[in-house]
Amino acid sequence: METVSDLQTLRETVDELRQSGTIAMVPTMGALHEGHLTLVREAKRHADHVVASIFVNPTQFGPNEDLDAYPRQLAEDQAKLESEGTALLWAPDVAAMYPAGFATSISVSGVSEGLCGASRPGHFDGVATVVCKLFNQVRPDVALFGEKDWQQLAVIRRMARDLDLAFPLAGNIIGVPTVREADGLAMSSRNAYLSPEERASAARLSQTMREAIERIEAGKDVPATLGWLQSELVSAGFASIDYATLADADSLTPLLSAPTAPARLLVAARIGTTRLIDNMHVEGEAA
């Protein structure tokens, strides 16, 4: 596997790869875990070559967020990608991605506005802009993203449709189900921030979400169930809840009563100083 960090070499190497088949892209911020490697394995099922990227994108972090603390472990990540058969790693530095004078931003309205968009102002502008650049740099046939970041996936799909981003293959932005630890915690690079005590409490996030979904699917009042979920999380040791929302799975419009179409329960909560997110499918009642 080759690692490249300048755009000219990237273009030349991708052009060579393209001569022998299709390309699937897996964008990441590194500190790779089994969730990322599942995206790579899935990518291989959709194209001949996998191009991964590692770029800790400063423009999607707020001023008081964890940009400096975010784990960076390029050598370990390279070994993991290589052992999964990745063809090429694109690992630009900040100056290569945002040369002096960079002045453009993509803002997706609607789906990016609530949930993480409300608690992390500007976050999805940063994500949309860098993902659009990554797509233009690599020009993949398909790209894969994790459902763990459900809202991010919705924002990227909206952007790709609205800007006519060209992908030759059908179903070209592929969502991959969340990979979890044995106790249900969604894998995330940020789990590395958790102390042993926090890690033990963090398991309650997905467990309590499952219990809340059972209640909603059994017909319990939605706002009361979301209130119950929040108080369970606080009792489990979560310091604050950014949101606990039942929403339409596609539009992400909040729902205050039992869904009639597939819905999503989405939660963002802080344990100590670490912000965790998770989301799960909620069955819609036949209307």
Ligand SMILES: Nc1ncnc2c1ncn2[C@@H]1O[C@H](COP(=O)(O)OP(=O)(O)OP(=O)(O)O)[C@@H](O)[C@H]1O
């Ligand atoms: N547990 C997971 N299961 C499936 N996909 C995942 C999982 N965790 C991350 N991904 C996906 O991997 C891609 C890269 O994500 P990223 O590098 O930000 O990792 P992360 O673990 O989500 O980190 P963070 O702690 O910043 O949320 C994204 O498409 C993301 O949705």
Ligand SMILES: CC(C)(CO)[C@@H](O)C(=O)[O-]
């Ligand atoms: C999609 C992404 C690589 C853009 O920086 C990032 O938000 C991530 O890792 O989920």
Ligand code: BAL
């Ligand atoms: N996995 C989403 C990237 C972020 O939290 O910034």
